[in-house]
Amino acid sequence: MSRWLTQFRLRLRSLIRKGRVDRELDEELQYHLEREVEHGMVEGLGPQEARYAALRAMGAITQSKEECRDMRGLNWIENVVRDILYAVRGLRRSPVFSLVVILSLALGIGANTAVYSVMYAVLLRSLPVNDPEHLVQLVSYDSAGDVNNSYSFRHFNEMKAALGNDGEVFATRGQSLARVSIAGQKSESAIVEEVTANYFTGLQVGASDGRVLLPHDDEAGGNPVAVISHTMWQRRFAAGSRAIGTTVKHKDKVYTIVGIAEENFHGVEADKQTNIWIPLTVSLPAYWLASTGSQVMQVMARLKAAANRAQLESAADGAFRRFRAEHFTREPSRHLRFRPAGAGLSSVGLEYRRPLLILMISAAVVLLLCCANVANLLLARQQARRHELAVRLSLGASRGRVFEQVLVEAIVLGMMGAIGGLALAFAGGRLLVGLLPEGRIPISLDLTPDLQVLAFTASVALTAAFAAALVPALRASGTKEVEGLRQDARAMGRLRFGKSLVIGQVAGSLVLLIAAGLMTQTLRNLRLADIGFDRNALVAFEASFPDEVSAERRGAAFRELTQRVGALPGVKGVTYSPESIYARSGWAGLAYVPGEFNPRAEQQVALLRVGPHFFDVLGIRLVQGRVFSAADHQPAVRTVVINQAAARHYFGGRSPIGQRLEIKGDGTAVFEVIGVVRDVKHYGIRDRVCGDRVAYLALSDDRPMGTILASSAIGSGGLLQLVRAEARQMGPTVLIERFRPVEGDVSGMTAKERMVGTLAIVLAGLALVLAVVGLYGVLAYSVGQRRREFGVRLALGAAPSTVLSMVFREALLLVGVALLIGIPGAFAFSRLLRGFVYGIALTDSNTFAMASLTVALVACVAALIPARRAANVDPASALRFE
Amino acid sequence: MSKPTDLVQGTLDLLILKVVALEPMHGWAIAHRIRQISSNVLQVGESALYPALHKLEQQGWIEAEWKMSENNRRAKYYRLTRAGSKAMAKEADQWERLSAAISLIVRGA
Numbered sequence: 001m002s003r004w005l006t007q008f009r010l011r012l013r014s015l016i017r018k019g020r021v022d023r024e025l026d027e028e029l030q031y032h033l034e035r036e037v038e039h040g041m042v043e044g045l046g047p048q049e050a051r052y053a054a055l056r057a058m059g060a061i062t063q064s065k066e067e068c069r070d071m072r073g074l075n076w077i078e079n080v081v082r083d084i085l086y087a088v089r090g091l092r093r094s095p096v097f098s099l100v101v102i103l104s105l106a107l108g109i110g111a112n113t114a115v116y117s118v119m120y121a122v123l124l125r126s127l128p129v130n131d132p133e134h135l136v137q138l139v140s141y142d143s144a145g146d147v148n149n150s151y152s153f154r155h156f157n158e159m160k161a162a163l164g165n166d167g168e169v170f171a172t173r174g175q176s177l178a179r180v181s182i183a184g185q186k187s188e189s190a191i192v193e194e195v196t197a198n199y200f201t202g203l204q205v206g207a208s209d210g211r212v213l214l215p216h217d218d219e220a221g222g223n224p225v226a227v228i229s230h231t232m233w234q235r236r237f238a239a240g241s242r243a244i245g246t247t248v249k250h251k252d253k254v255y256t257i258v259g260i261a262e263e264n265f266h267g268v269e270a271d272k273q274t275n276i277w278i279p280l281t282v283s284l285p286a287y288w289l290a291s292t293g294s295q296v297m298q299v300m301a302r303l304k305a306a307a308n309r310a311q312l313e314s315a316a317d318g319a320f321r322r323f324r325a326e327h328f329t330r331e332p333s334r335h336l337r338f339r340p341a342g343a344g345l346s347s348v349g350l351e352y353r354r355p356l357l358i359l360m361i362s363a364a365v366v367l368l369l370c371c372a373n374v375a376n377l378l379l380a381r382q383q384a385r386r387h388e389l390a391v392r393l394s395l396g397a398s399r400g401r402v403f404e405q406v407l408v409e410a411i412v413l414g415m416m417g418a419i420g421g422l423a424l425a426f427a428g429g430r431l432l433v434g435l436l437p438e439g440r441i442p443i444s445l446d447l448t449p450d451l452q453v454l455a456f457t458a459s460v461a462l463t464a465a466f467a468a469a470l471v472p473a474l475r476a477s478g479t480k481e482v483e484g485l486r487q488d489a490r491a492m493g494r495l496r497f498g499k500s501l502v503i504g505q506v507a508g509s510l511v512l513l514i515a516a517g518l519m520t521q522t523l524r525n526l527r528l529a530d531i532g533f534d535r536n537a538l539v540a541f542e543a544s545f546p547d548e549v550s551a552e553r554r555g556a557a558f559r560e561l562t563q564r565v566g567a568l569p570g571v572k573g574v575t576y577s578p579e580s581i582y583a584r585s586g587w588a589g590l591a592y593v594p595g596e597f598n599p600r601a602e603q604q605v606a607l608l609r610v611g612p613h614f615f616d617v618l619g620i621r622l623v624q625g626r627v628f629s630a631a632d633h634q635p636a637v638r639t640v641v642i643n644q645a646a647a648r649h650y651f652g653g654r655s656p657i658g659q660r661l662e663i664k665g666d667g668t669a670v671f672e673v674i675g676v677v678r679d680v681k682h683y684g685i686r687d688r689v690c691g692d693r694v695a696y697l698a699l700s701d702d703r704p705m706g707t708i709l710a711s712s713a714i715g716s717g718g719l720l721q722l723v724r725a726e727a728r729q730m731g732p733t734v735l736i737e738r739f740r741p742v743e744g745d746v747s748g749m750t751a752k753e754r755m756v757g758t759l760a761i762v763l764a765g766l767a768l769v770l771a772v773v774g775l776y777g778v779l780a781y782s783v784g785q786r787r788r789e790f791g792v793r794l795a796l797g798a799a800p801s802t803v804l805s806m807v808f809r810e811a812l813l814l815v816g817v818a819l820l821i822g823i824p825g826a827f828a829f830s831r832l833l834r835g836f837v838y839g840i841a842l843t844d845s846n847t848f849a850m851a852s853l854t855v856a857l858v859a860c861v862a863a864l865i866p867a868r869r870a871a872n873v874d875p876a877s878a879l880r881f882e
Numbered sequence: 883m884s885k886p887t888d889l890v891q892g893t894l895d896l897l898i899l900k901v902v903a904l905e906p907m908h909g910w911a912i913a914h915r916i917r918q919i920s921s922n923v924l925q926v927g928e929s930a931l932y933p934a935l936h937k938l939e940q941q942g943w944i945e946a947e948w949k950m951s952e953n954n955r956r957a958k959y960y961r962l963t964r965a966g967s968k969a970m971a972k973e974a975d976q977w978e979r980l981s982a983a984i985s986l987i988v989r990g991a
Contacts, residue, residue, distance in 0.1 A: 012942055024948075025932075028909060028958050031951075032928050035910040038953075067933035 025068055031827035036708040066765035079401065080408060087409035097381060101374050105417025105464060107766060108370030110424030113457045115356065115759075128264045130204045130441065131305070132342030138169075138299040138316060140334040148334065149345075150295040153280075153288070155323050156196070159299065159336075166307040170202035171195065171297040172345075173280050175272050179544060181249040182236065187544075190232070191252060193267055194280035200227070200261075202302045202743030203268070206258030209233075210244045213279060226255035230263040232275040243528045253282060266345045268300065289546045292327045300341055313338050354595070355669045355756040358832050362515070362763040365508045367464060369770040372501040374468040376777055378410060379494060389476055399477040406473035407466070414465025418457050425457070471497060493786050498778040503814055507822035509767035510855050514826040516764035517847040518837050519757035525839030526750045532680030533581070534619035537572070537711045538742035539719060540581075545734035557730065558704045564726040569837040570714035574764065575616035578699070578706030581682055582745050588690055589665030593650055597662070604690040605646060606682065607665050609699045609706070615641075617675060617711045625864045628698045632674070635700040640671035646693035647676045663695060671697070684749050686838065711740070716741045753836065768858060775862040779811055783866040790870050791878025800871035807867035808860060815859045819852055826851075894926065894934050896977055899962060899970040902944055908957035909935060935960060943969050 013021060033054055040050030059135050091098040129135070139157060150160075151171070160169040173194040180189045217223040228236075237243045248255045255278050264339035267274035280297070281289065288294040305311060313336070320336040333851045382389070389402060475494075543561055545554050558576075566574035579586050592641055593607040615619075615627045623644060632639045640661060647656045656673045663671055677696075683689040699705070712719050720739045728736040747754075783790075790803050830842045840847070901907065901915050912935075913926045940942045943966030951957040962970070 024958070027956070029928060029932065031908070031955060031957050032910045032913075032932075034955070035914075035953075063931050064929040067929070068936045310990070 002142035022065075022069075027064055029064065043698045049705050054107045054576050073293045073594060079404070082690040083401075083405045084412060086405065087412045091412065094381070097377065098363055101377055101413050102417045102420060104370045104770070105414060106420030106424055108363075108367035108464065109418055109421030109457060109461050110428060111366050111763065111766070112360070112460050113425035113453065114431075115359045115363045115419055116456050117425060117453045127203070127268065127342065128205075128262070129300075133340070134303050135203070135341045136301055136303060136306060136338035137341040137345060138301065138320075138336055139339050140336045142318065142334045149298050151297050151299050153284070153297060154290065154292055155295075155320070156297055156299050158319045158323045159316050162315045163312055165304075166312055167301040167303045168198055168202040169299060169301040170199045171280075171299045172199060172268060172502075173284070173296050174298060175267060175269065175274050178250060180276065183246045184249075187249075187546075190275040191273065192276045192278060193274040196276055197223075197279050197281070199277065202300065204302065205265050206262050207259040208262050209242070210257075212259050212261060213277060217279050218281045222279050224253060224255045224282045225258045225260050225279070227261055227277045228257055229261050229266055229273070229275050229277075231266070231273065233260045248276060248278075249281065250276075250278065255282070262515070268341075291293050298345055300345070301338075303338075309338065346814045354832070354836070358515075358756060359759050359763075361829070361832070362512055362760060365512060366763050366766050366770070367460070368467075369505045369508055369767055371464050371468040371773070372505050373770055373774050373777075374410075374413075374464075375439065375471060375862065376498055376501060376774060378406070378469055378472040379475065379497070379706055380777075380781075382406065382472045383494065403473045404475040406476045407469050410465040410469030410473075411462065414461040414468075415458075417464070418461035421461070422457055445851070494873065495778070495785060497846060498781060499814060502771070502774045502778045503818045503821065505767075505771040505854060506815055506818035506859070507825060509764065509771040510818065510822035510851055511826045511829050512760065512764040512767045513851040513854060514847055515829060515833065516757070516760040516842065517851055518830060518833060518840060519753070519760045521839045521844070521847065523750070523753055523757045526685055526753060527747070529681075529839075531582070531685060532620060532678055534711070535582070535742050535746050537713065538618065538709055539712060539716050540554055540707050540709050540742050540745070541723070541739040542707055542737045543727070543736060544735045546731075555703055555705075559701070561727065561730060561734070562704070564730070565708065565710055565723055567723050568712075568719075568726070570719070571713050572711045572713065573613050574697075574710045575614045575617040575709065576611040576704060576708045577608060577614065580622070580707070580745075581608070581709065582742065582749070585682065586683060586689070587665070589663055589695075591646070591650070591661050591663045591693070591695055594660055594662045594670055605642075605663070605693040605695045606690045607663070607695055607697060608682065609697045611699050611704060611706070612701075614696070617709060618680075619711075620680055621678045623676045623678055624655065624676045625673070627675050627677070628696075632698040633701045636874065637698065637700075637701055638669055638671045639674045639698060641675045641677060641696040642673055643677055643679050643692075643694040643696075645679050645691065646695060649674075649691065649693055661695070663697075665697075671695075753838075756836070768854075771855075772858055772862045775811065776866070778814075779807065779863050779866040780869075782810065783807060786870070787873055787878045791874045791875040794873060795875035795879065803871045803873070804867045807870050808863050811859045811863035812856065815856050818855070822855075823848065823852070892973065893977065894930060896970065896973045897924070897926075898934060898938060898960075899966060899973065900952060901966060902960050903932075903962045905932065906947075906959045906961040908951060908959050910957075912960070916991060938966070942966070 036054035037047070037050045040053045041047060043050075045053060048110050127135070137149065138151075141148075153171075156169070156171050163169050175191050175193045177189055178192045179187045180190045180192065195213065197213045198215045198219035200217060202208075206212065207227070210227075212227050213225065215515060217225055228243065233243050237246075243260060244257055246257045248257060261277070266272070267277075284294075288296075303309060313436065316338075317336040321333070324334070362618075393399070393402065543558065545557055562574045562576060565571060587607045588604055589607045590603050592603045597603075610628070612628065612630065612633055615622065624647075625641075627641060628639065631637065640663065642650075642656065642661070650656065651659060656676060659673050661671050663669060679692060680694065681795070682694065710719070711724075716739070720736070723739070724736055790806075793803060826848065827843065834842060897916055898912055901912050906917065909928070909931055913928070913931050915927050916924050935944070939946055939960070943963060944960045945963050947959050947961065948956055949958075949959045
């Protein structure tokens with residue numbers, strides 16, 4: 001053991017005290033020389049002769065020094081450093097080669113890093129809390145795998161009791177953009193999150209000033225306190241002021257700020273940043289807290305480290321099912337599971353998991369294509385330097401060192417490519433995030449390169465460099481000292497390797513092209529799909545009135561505003577609705593023929609409360625009966641308009657007009673059906689919500705509210721000005737907010753598909769370019785090798801077109817083999833897109849055919865220049881060519 | 883460049899260990915002593931000697947120390963370690979068996 005230590009110490013000393021060790025060696029050898037001279041003189045030689053004799057006897061001093069150093073064993077580090085310097089010098093001498101390789105690598109690495117950094121920010125990065133691996137979210141699954149993660153307050157309490165001391169169960173209602181008034185000043189927008197009082201203790205997030213919400217804040221009806229985020233404090237409060245004790249008014253309730261959260265904590269969703277936390281026991285109305293129907297909370301828990309996770313899961317599941325058995329008898333059974341939530345609840349993440357995965361695979365394919373091109377380039381370079389290599393080998397370089405040197409060169413290129421790639425990725429990542437849909441809350445992802453992302457980039461770069469350099473390095477170290485192998489044989493080998501690489505490249509780009517084609521068609525289908533109302537002429541906006549205006553006055557003001565807007569030139573109609581006409585979620589209730597309430601049957605309907613002229617303004621076609629008239633919008637009138645799907649479901653073939661439906665939404669009442677309208681997709685083109693059944697209820701005139709919708713012929717920019725002018729005339733504090741064309745909301749729902757589609761097209765384009773470059777390289781080399789053959793043919797009288805067609809045939813042969821591999825590959829890859837594509841089959845023959853044709857065409861383009869060169873071969877010089 | 887064959891290298895190591903076992907010496911003295919004892923038959927050049935010395939030092943069989951030499955100059959003295967003396971015994975044993983076997987064949991047939 002101590003011997004090993006001594007050895008190690010010696011090796012370390014050689015490395016660290018290299019200069020000193022070398023000088024010692026010099027001194028030792030110098031001493032030896034002097035003694036030899038002395039000895040010579042003692043033997044009788046003169047001083048000069050003695051010196052000569054000694055030098056002759058000592059032979060090559062440098063060699064001995066080198067061998068001594070070798071014995072010391074840490075030479076390989078010196079070697080690597082020397083190789084790096086040599087590689088850098090060599091690359092500087094061939095700038096074009098270096099630039100091309102570095103750019104190719106940067107493209108491939110950059111694409112991968114961009115996708116990974118978004119994935120990381122959205123899915124993987126842990127919340128800034130202690131032990132994020134102990135955080136879980138409670139989600140329920142039914143037998144079909146459908147996920148639900150919203151619970152009512154009562155349900156939450158049951159599950160909390162079930163976990164007892166082994167887990168801190170807390171909940172959040174989610175973030176919403178709201179208007180608040182701070183310290184009695186003008187109201188402003190802020191992102192508010194309503195949480196249970198043990199939210200902060202569950203997450204183990206502390207306060208940077210004051211205190212956070214504590215469990216006792218939920219008792220006795222709730223303590224109206226609030227916590228603000230560090231960012232909000234910095235942004236909104238004057239530097240240095242404490243903010244604690246300031247009041248915040250939110251929806252008619254006043255809260256007192258008691259603390260500022262830790263820096264860097266912004267809530268549990270990675271892509272949204274909360275400004276203010278308030279206890280939901282205060283902010284939610286009492287009947288919501290007591291009802292079982294208001295399922296608005298997402299529940300998380302921090303499990304104790306020592307707890308048995310499986311046991312806790314089944315305890316929570318038991319409580320979950322018991323509650324459901326008591327209160328939701330009609331729904332199919334679900335079971336509860338814990339989902340790791342160390343990275344938060346990102347709803348963006350859950351939705352985007354698959355598309356991001358698809359993008360990662362595509363980016364990896366592009367990287368492979370890059371590597372193939374780089375490998376070919378390295379091979380060509382090594383071929384050109386084979387004489388130098390042969391000389392080096394004959395001078396005594398070991399094959400291991402040659403292998404190492406080629407590898408080091410590739411790694412240097414790889415690292416530089418990585419730096420370029422990081423820059424590209426930074427820009428590209430922003431682009432990706434820009435394509436994410438903006439809901440009501442702007443998404444702010446922190447994309448600054450993390451250590452993890454940098455590590456990822458470095459490892460990708462190393463892998464790429466290694467993969468690209470492997471074959472060239474093996475070839476280089478296999479060079480014979482004397483060029484024993486005939487040149488033709490070597491060239492054949494290289495050509496075969498190059499061709500197989502190119503076939504892989506073409507196949508890869510074919511797969512990506514097909515995926516991109518499927519996505520493009522899907523996007524087109526989504527854009528043109530008929531959603532049932534006229535979205536092109538509609539604009540939507542919200543109006544907010546100053547807080548001093550009382551509830552009754554607010555109703556009159558709202559009505560006045562809608563009348564004014566309706567009177568504007570170019571506006572064809574105005575209506576309003578508190579529910580979204582096109583959104584992912586909405587309001588639902590139960591509906592059934594009175595007396596036929598059947599717990600087991602499907603009786604959910606989507607509910608929309610609408611203002612006057614709703615169906616006219618939206619352009620929803622009436623099928624039977626009539627739409628709401630002014631009389632229907634009076635209070636206490638109970639009429640309902642249903643859509644075709646609902647009519648079919650409840651009344652079959654009979655006419656529903658005049659029939660009665662009992663509707664359980666906000667309370668229960670019986671309504672008379674007065675009309676049937678066409679089915680409208682209010683919840684997205686793909687999703688089937690409540691069996692597509694929709695019931696429209698008339699909002700009574702005395703309480704108008706919601707989003708105002710206007711159908712107009714003039715552009716939204718001009719209309720905004722006019723509407724604002726009307727609002728100003730009504731009073732200085734009437735604000736028009738979120739004025740937007742409804743078309744934007746609609747296309748926002750397909751943002752997921754658009755993001756994947758755009759990126760798939762970009763990556764496919766990249767892949768195609770890389771394949772073309774690779775194909776050109778191989779064909780050019782092949783033509784170069786076959787010059788003599790072409791020369792002979794031309795000399796014997798063949799027409800140039802024959803030679804041309806030979807080259808094209810070679811290109812098409814490569815493409816043919818690539819198709820054989822690529823088409824099955826595309827079948828497999830497109831399976832990943834299942835559930836994604838819309839209006840087109842996964843194996844759409846048109847797409848496959850078009851992609852194959854494109855690839856063939858591109859191959860011919862790549863073959864053009866080499867073919868022309870082949871046809872222009874001068875037979876005389878070709879035959880002379882050695 | 884060809885490295886010394888195993889046979890020669892191993893033998894040189896044994897010679898060095900034997901010489902150093904008697905008393906600590908510097909490199910030149912070791913070469914000189916080997917020449918002397920073998921009556922000038924074995925002439926070890928520094929190109930073989932010093933790499934062998936450094937290797938033996940690396941293996942921990944000898945230790946080095948800078949001391950004043952007989953002509954008042956600094957020189958690096960090598961000394962046998964305990965591990966080295968064990969190794970030396972083993973190598974000497976092996977050499978005896980090897981040389982005996984070779985002698986049998988050379989003299990016999």
